Amino acid sequence: MKTQVAIIGAGPSGLLLGQLLQRQGIENVILERRTGEYVLSRIRAGVLEQSMVDLLREAGVDENMDAEGLPHEGFELAFDNRRERVDLKELTGGKTVMVYGQTEVTRDLMEAREAVGAQTIYEAENAQPHDLESDSPYVTYEKDGEVHRLDCDYVAGCDGFHGVARQSIPADRINTFERDYPFGWLGMLSDTPPVAEELIYASHARGFALCSMRSKTRSRYYVQVSNEERVEDWSDERFWEELKRRIPDDVAANLVTGPSIEKSIAPLRSFVAEPMQYGRLFLVGDAAHIVPPTGAKGLNLAASDVNTLYRVMVKVYQEGRTDLIERYSEVCLRRIWKAERFSWWMTSILHKFSEEEDFNARMQRAELDYYTGSEAGLKVIAENYVGLPYESLE
Template identity: 80%
Template sequence: MRTQVAIIGAGPSGLLLGQLLQRQGIDNIIVERKSGEYVLSRIRAGVLEQGMVDLLREAGVEERMDAEGLPHDGFSLAFDNRRVRVDLAELTGGKKVMVYGQTEVTRDLMAAREASGGQTIYEADNVQPHALDSDRPYLTFEKDGETVRLDCDYIAGCDGYHGVSRQSIPAERIKTYEKVYPFGWLGLLSDTPPVSDELIYARHERGFALCSMRSETRSRYYVQVPLDEKVENWSDARFWEELKRRLPEDIAAKLVTGPSLEKSIAPLRSFVVEPMQYGRLFLVGDAAHIVPPTGAKGLNLAASDVNTLYRLMVKVYQEGRTDLIPHYSQTCLKRIWKAERFSWWMTSILHTFSDHADFDSRMQQAELDYVTSSEAGLTTLAENYVGLPYESLES
């Protein structure tokens, strides 16, 4: 088998990259170790930055998102039993975010790939990249009991934190940066109307809480829990009771509860690998970086990586600009570290830390008071939340 760009991973980043390349006539094949049904079963993020919304439109997969997604002009910070709204559109010159689940993004991209005739190989075992530092890289994998070789010009590693792509880079050629937080998020999905028509991020002495949504009839809620907590310790009743304690009284009084569709605990950590490329292999999304979910940046950062690699491949194949290849990592990392900073900051001011002294708690309070009472502070918060501009390969 032969293609121009081999993509490892059929999550949203791999599918989005494949769709964008396909529309520019750049041949690509996606190889995924799981089934398509498994990929769609993963419950993930649901807040899309303005830049990702624009990129999905460029990929031609906006129809259902525009029909069913929920554009949000703002969100709220809740603390001290009160709520302060952050007006995103007013503070950023009209930019906003879109609430549209990652599962739905993936479903739309799968449908578009099938319609375009693009090839995706699911349930491929033992995927391995080879000859990455040569001009003839290739993949091998096992499918239906046979070993398959896929020759290519470039490889995009879109296979997540636990995937083979990053592990294929010699350890001495990369450096990792990591911060692990001493808590996680217990999330509950329910077919209940959201308590608010915009997201609410709440700081409380009992811990952080988030009121989010997937649609006008499906809600997603989170509460901060210790890192060693177990899901089975949390009945639906206990979750709803704890969530109400952490919200302002007027919000808690409006909360509609119901049976959970899914409950899970996600650990929080920050992680970055540098550089994000090795020879003809480019790391994309979670393969290269993880952010705490507090700033809603994980999926959106993957989209910005896709944007950079897509435009790089267009330059390579349509203009012969191979001189830009070494720019991929540094271009992505400029934006990644800014998003890491924002996610770290949001996490730091909104969560309860068991080792915090009284002084640290007062600093959290002062930070929230300042940001929410200053137009400059609110503007900084808003422009980061809607997403900073994508970096140019030639800047």
């Protein structure tokens, strides 16, 4: 079998890249080691930057997002039992974010791909790229007990942090930078109305908390926990009580509780691999970088990579601009490091790092007080939260 772009991974980044390429007449095949049902079962991010919303519209998968998504013009930072609103729309000249779950984004992209008959091969095990520095790379994989070969012009590694794509780059051709944080987020999903119309990021002496949502009837809440905690030790009652302690009193008074649909703990880490290209292999999304979820950048950074690679491929196939291939990594990394900085900063000022009321804790309060009390400070937060603009390849 032969195609133009082989995409490893059928998560939202792989599916979005495939959809955009397909609409430009660029052939692609997606290989996914899991089933489609498993891919849809993963509960992930739900805040989309303005640029990602625009990219989904370009991909022609905006109908459900517009019908069910929740546009947000701001969010709140809570500390010292007070709430400070960041007016995104006012501070950024009209930009907003969209609350629309990753599961829904993935489903929309799956259905769009199926509608045009584009090929996704699920349960394609042991995918392995070959001859990546040649003009004729290919990917082998196993399906139904047989080994198959997919010849292609380029390979897009959209297979996540633990995927094969990054591991296919020789160790002496790639550098990695990372930071692990001494805590994680315990998240709970519940069919209860959100406690507020906009997200609330709360800093408290007991630890960080986040009040978020997936819809007008489904809420997503998080509390900071140590890396030693286990989900099994957190009953629904314990979670709700801890959340109430960490959010402002007036918010806690309006909190509607109920049984959980799902609970999980996600460790927090920062990670970047560079360069993001090796021969004809391109790393996309979590294959190249991880951010703490505090700034809502994970899925959005993947979309940013997709945007850059998609536009490179369009130039290659429609204009013969192969010179742009070498620019993929540098263009992506400029935006990635700025998003890493914002996610690190948000994590640093909102989370509890010590049991003591130490120097760091006082600095966190000073940062929050300064940024929320300054129009310039609020503008810095707002323009990063809605997402920095995509870089042009012209």
